[in-house]
Amino acid sequence: MHRTAIPLLTACLLAPLAWATPPLPEWRESDGYLIGVVVQYQGQTYRALQSHTAQKGANWNPASTPALWQLHHGPVQRCAPWQAGYSYALGDQIRFEGDYYRARQAHTAHPGTEWQPPRVPALWQPIQQCEPVTPIPGNTDTINGIKVPPDPGSAGRKTLAGIDADQDGVRDDVQRFLAQEVGKHPARFKYAMEMARITQQKVLTANGNDRDLAKSLATQWGMALDCFYGTYKDSTEDYEWRLQFSKKSTALNYNTPERMESYVKYGELLSGRVISSPLKMQCD
Structure with a gap:
């Protein structure tokens, strides 16, 4: 009995370690989500693209709102949202309403010009995902x-x-x-x-x-x-x-x-x- 009790006690003490990492939270209406939060919804994993509150009755669930949520298969590369007033360099990568773009030429998105990426294909090229920005060696x-x-x-x-x-x-x-x-x-x-x-x-x-x-x-x-x-x-x-x-x-x-x-x-x-x-x- 003494020999049997020891491994049983050891198993009981170690068992909670298997559950130390909590499961991902399920998406819930009315909750607030900070950018980068990962949730489960209908068996899929999603990462929040921007901070927001899932307004009750708005049907802003992850599957229905690609501007707010991205289906998550691995590490998500962050890139800055497009902003009026910015000066963009050739190759700059941004996100706009859930889509991603790379600048075809240097330009300034002057306020009031309506130069959002989908409107000006001469300035922005759609891409699948933002690539990581590699700092210039010695420049950090x-x-x-x-x-x-x-x-x-x-x-x-x-x-x-x-x-x-x-x-x-x-x-x-x-x-x-x-x-x-x-x-x-x-x-x-x-x-x-x-x-x-x-x-x-x-x-x-x-x-x-x-x-x-x-x-x-x-x-x-x-x-x-x-x-x-x-x-x-x-x-x-x-x-x-x-x-x-x-x-x-x-x-x-x-x-x-x-x-x-x-x-x-x-x-x-x-x-x-x-x-x-x-x-x-x-x-x-």
Whole structure:
């Protein structure tokens, strides 16, 4: 009995290890999903292409909304969403409403020109998926173990969009700041980068007078912020540091007269709008 009890006890102690990795969550209506979250739906695996709330009654399930969800067969290569106001170089890769494109020629997508990728095949070539961006050797720095583009200096303040050398949707100066401030905590860095991507979209789209887009970006930013705060054990942990981080981040994002003007314009677009957060968040 003694010899039999030992392996049985060992098996009982080890059994939970087989279940240590939780299953992927099932997609649910009304939940909030941060970009990159992976879910199950009707036996398939999907990855969120953008942060959003699955509005009740909207039928935004993964199989029906390719702009929000991508069928996931392996690692997904991220690429920045197309934005009016950006200056694109030959070969730049972007995503637009669930599809992917490569720039056929260098150009600036001037606001108001309606130069969205599907409308201008002379400028954009459809591709199946974004390819990984390979940094130029020697043209990156490392901050807290994170490879970041070089400091753009004053050149990064010459345009509204600034400089985004690695095409990840975040200005290089902002990315360097975040790597320095929260780079030692991978989850916080990831969520801070998502907030920065959404903030950049706010800056670049504020002059378009699209109030629905402004509200959508506000909701997405709030979701990323909730996930960022979720990395702390409670609401008071590092409170003073977080307060200063927020102030410095805001000052950096809107550090030119043009960007500040865009910030004010974006606030005007939200005037009178009700911004609500989902009851349940999936933070990846």
